[in-house]
Amino acid sequence: xxxxxxxxxxxxxxxxxxxxxxxxxxxxxxxxxxxxxxxxxxxxxxxxxxxxxxxxxxxxxxxxxxxxxxxxxxxxxxxxxxxxxxxxxxxxxxxxxxxxxxxxxxxxxxxxxxxxxxxxxxxxxxxxxxxxxxxxxxxxxxxxxxxxxxxxxxxxxxxxxxxxxxxxxxxxxxxxxxxxxxxxxxxxxxxxxxxxxxxxxxxxxxxxxxxxxxxxxxxxxxxxxxxxxxxxxxxxxxxxxxxxxxxxxxxxxxxxxxxxxxxxxxxxxxxxxxxxxxxxxxxxxxxxxxxxxxxxxxxxxxxx
Numbered sequence: 001x002x003x004x005x006x007x008x009x010x011x012x013x014x015x016x017x018x019x020x021x022x023x024x025x026x027x028x029x030x031x032x033x034x035x036x037x038x039x040x041x042x043x044x045x046x047x048x049x050x051x052x053x054x055x056x057x058x059x060x061x062x063x064x065x066x067x068x069x070x071x072x073x074x075x076x077x078x079x080x081x082x083x084x085x086x087x088x089x090x091x092x093x094x095x096x097x098x099x100x101x102x103x104x105x106x107x108x109x110x111x112x113x114x115x116x117x118x119x120x121x122x123x124x125x126x127x128x129x130x131x132x133x134x135x136x137x138x139x140x141x142x143x144x145x146x147x148x149x150x151x152x153x154x155x156x157x158x159x160x161x162x163x164x165x166x167x168x169x170x171x172x173x174x175x176x177x178x179x180x181x182x183x184x185x186x187x188x189x190x191x192x193x194x195x196x197x198x199x200x201x202x203x204x205x206x207x208x209x210x211x212x213x214x215x216x217x218x219x220x221x222x223x224x225x226x227x228x229x230x231x232x233x234x235x236x237x238x239x240x241x242x243x244x245x246x247x248x249x250x251x252x253x254x255x256x257x258x259x260x261x262x263x264x265x266x267x268x269x270x271x272x273x274x275x276x277x278x279x280x281x282x283x284x285x286x287x288x289x290x291x292x293x294x295x296x297x298x299x300x301x302x303x304x
Contacts, residue, residue: 020200028240031189038182062133081157106131197293233290241286
């Protein structure tokens with residue numbers, strides 16, 4: 001009997017404040033959509049780091065002829081210098097850092113350049129003699145680039161040591177900043193959702209002030225009086241959370257998996273399983289929004 005009464009009060013309040021309830025649903029949907037998008041974007045950054053960092057290498061470029069680098073003042077690298085660098089990279093001291101070492105001759109570098117940039121008109125002006133000997137070093141931990149750079153610093157015949165991660169960091173920086181933007185927008189909308197939920201509860205409580213007065217006179221507890229209002233806010237917030245999950249699922253299924261993933265099959269993108277994993281947390285966030293809003297409102301507007 002009490003449950004039926006509470007539910008009747010909930011739906012009565014929603015009918016009386018339909019416009020406000022719809023506004024709460026929309027704002028909750030937008031805020032949790034941004035928060036969920038930020039979480040998925042951060043997850044995607046983690047996936048891309050796992051994929052690309054595992055493939056990046058350290059490039060140790062040896063001195064070519066007529067180099068302007070002071071380290072190459074003695075001229076092009078010699079066979080003895082190449083052997084010395086290879087021995088350093090394959091030494092026991094480097095065994096815990098270096099997973100594999102590849103040697104690339106100028107001829108091989110030239111062939112790779114032709115393969116990658118065959119459509120570029122300036123490639124025809126490049127000759128194998130202009131290319132450099134290099135070592136491609138695959139690290140056990142890609143973040144330990146400094147170990148290789150320090151070990152080869154000042155070694156005869158070494159021109160430059162390049163960490164391929166440097167080309168990826170700007171991309172990750174942009175994506176991290178997009179995550180912060182999404183979080184910021186989500187937090188702004190969360191504040192708007194709290195204000196709207198409190199307004200909805202306040203209007204509902206004021207419209208039923210006479211009913212709550214009678215309930216208090218007959219001995220109803222504060223919880224029993226306040227529960228319908230709390231459930232109104234929770235219901236609207238949960239509907240907004242459900243729409244946010246649906247929006248994220250649609251964006252991932254058709255925008256990420258159905259579009260982005262087809263153009264970049266080598267990248268592991270987030271999928272709908274990530275959305276379903278996130279869904280309970282978004283629902284919990286919606287409930288917390290409703291509880292916070294109720295706490296800010298009910299103590300004042302349900303008293304006689």
